[in-house]
Amino acid sequence: MEQIIIFIILAVLGYTAGTLAERKHYRSIETRERRYLNLPAVTTKKESFKESEVENAILVSGNAVISLDYFKRILAGLRNIFGGEVVSYETLIDRARREAILRMKEKAGRADVILNLRIETSSIGQTANKRNTIGSIEAIAYGTAITLKKT
Amino acid sequence: MILTNIESVPGKSIVEHYGLVSGSTVRAKHVGRDIMAGLKNIVGGELTGYTELLHDSRQQATDRMTEQARQLGANAIVNVRFATSAVAQGASELYVYGTAVRVE
Numbered sequence: 001m002e003q004i005i006i007f008i009i010l011a012v013l014g015y016t017a018g019t020l021a022e023r024k025h026y027r028s029i030e031t032r033e034r035r036y037l038n039l040p041a042v043t044t045k046k047e048s049f050k051e052s053e054v055e056n057a058i059l060v061s062g063n064a065v066i067s068l069d070y071f072k073r074i075l076a077g078l079r080n081i082f083g084g085e086v087v088s089y090e091t092l093i094d095r096a097r098r099e100a101i102l103r104m105k106e107k108a109g110r111a112d113v114i115l116n117l118r119i120e121t122s123s124i125g126q127t128a129n130k131r132n133t134i135g136s137i138e139a140i141a142y143g144t145a146i147t148l149k150k151t
Numbered sequence: 152m153i154l155t156n157i158e159s160v161p162g163k164s165i166v167e168h169y170g171l172v173s174g175s176t177v178r179a180k181h182v183g184r185d186i187m188a189g190l191k192n193i194v195g196g197e198l199t200g201y202t203e204l205l206h207d208s209r210q211q212a213t214d215r216m217t218e219q220a221r222q223l224g225a226n227a228i229v230n231v232r233f234a235t236s237a238v239a240q241g242a243s244e245l246y247v248y249g250t251a252v253r254v255e
Binding site for chain 1: 197
């Protein structure tokens with residue numbers, strides 16, 4: 001009986017706190033993404049600027065570790081029985097990647113473009129090596145920030 | 152030391168290649184952080200401790216790589232790549248590699 005009560009409390013706590021945190025995080029991601037609209041990050045290695053116009057080029061990177069809440073983990077566990085799309089993991093990975101890209105852009109300073117953007121993800125944390133569970137996920141984004149000479 | 156993850160350093164030309172340089176570090180998280188992360192696992196959200204830990208370790212791996220390149224006499228590393236692998240429960244290896252070159 002006690003175990004069931006603890007389970008319910010954790011699930012409710014996870015659901016409310018998790019949902020609130022996710023909404024807040026998405027709002028913050030969207031505002032910051034608008035702020036960095038003038039700093040595009042592209043996956044190509046060449047852009048339409050002349051080599052002579054380049055002032056400097058540096059490697060920039062950003063990372064974020066995001067964890068799933070208790071309620072969503074249960075939902076995802078149930079999903080494993082029936083199969084299909086696991087929306088709770090999708091938002092988790094989406095948040096981690098977008099946060100990583102934003103942190104990378106923050107480090108780029110007054111650069112004009114980020115070339116060859118690469119994103120990698122890896123699962124870490126306590127549950128990293130257990131089968132069928134993603135406790136938390138790390139996303140790292142990196143690229144070459146190019147600053148052009150101002151004329 | 153200039154680092155890029157494209158084939159060249161824009162605005163400069165490569166005059167000499169020195170071959171592959173790499174740096175790696177294996178890090179485990181400490182118990183305090185693990186407990187905090189355990190609590191955070193209930194409510195979800197960002198695990199700041201892990202983010203910092205991984206960032207610092209990656210920085211250390213990069214430093215080792217640049218040190219190796221400096222000894223070779225290079226002044227830039229091109230085509231830098233990051234890789235992460237979980238070697239054991241609770242520990243992960245962060246690996247950085249690239250090609251050391253001299254640019255002018």
